Ligand SMILES: [Zn+2]
Ligand SMILES: [Zn+2]
Ligand SMILES: [Zn+2]
Ligand SMILES: [Zn+2]
């Protein structure tokens with residue numbers, strides 16, 4: 001029943017300690033003619049009364065609030081009311097989950113961490129189609145995530161949403177498609193370059209055509225060059241590029257991207 005000695009801002013003299021619990025003898029109960037005091041009324045058989053004089057002596061010593069984070073300091077006579085009733089740092093049970101939370105933190109607890117608070121799916125909102133249509137208790141997030149179909153594919157530019165269970169497979173397909181697309185784009189680019197070179201009459205250095213074949217002899221005028229073979233190749237390459245591009249377009253839409 002005594003007050004914790006640690007609460008006193010300055011050390012309490014020994015004569016105010018309770019000989020039974022070794023804490024502060026508050027409220028101070030007189031036990032004998034020598035005016036010894038204790039704080040444990042139940043242990044006393046005969047006369048037990050509070051000593052007003054010793055009580056006043058106690059008021060000389062300030063006490064701190066016992067709750068963590070509180071800076072209140074005051075008279076010992078006010079300590080009980082402060083720490084049990086008005087202190088914002090006293091712990092109370094959350095009305096939803098029963099976890100002990102400081103009074104000042106209850107709103108924050110319910111808003112950000114209470115496992116019983118109903119929250120909407122962080123991806124699909126209140127109608128994601130997963131467990132309980134997206135509205136679920138925070139403590140059930142893992143279960144919701146297993147049924148939620150709103151996990152976005154992490155391959156850039158793909159907006160596909162699917163379940164966690166299907167996402168790995170989907171992303172593998174997405175990466176394949178992306179690589180194919182890049183390879184095709186590269187090939188189309190190379191073909192276009194070749195076509196462009198042929199149409200301007202310049203030699204395509206990359207395909208090994210000897211420059212001397214075109215430029216041999218005079219100033220290199222393209223008008224003097226025989227055209228039949230180049231025209232056929234140009235036509236062939238254009239058709240091939242077009243075919244590749246449209247084949248890719250078909251595949252692309254087929255996969256729904
Ligand atoms: Zn005591
Ligand atoms: Zn307090
Ligand atoms: Zn709670
Ligand atoms: Zn969801």
Ligand SMILES: [Zn+2]
Nearest residue numbers: 153158160174
């Ligand atoms: Zn994807």
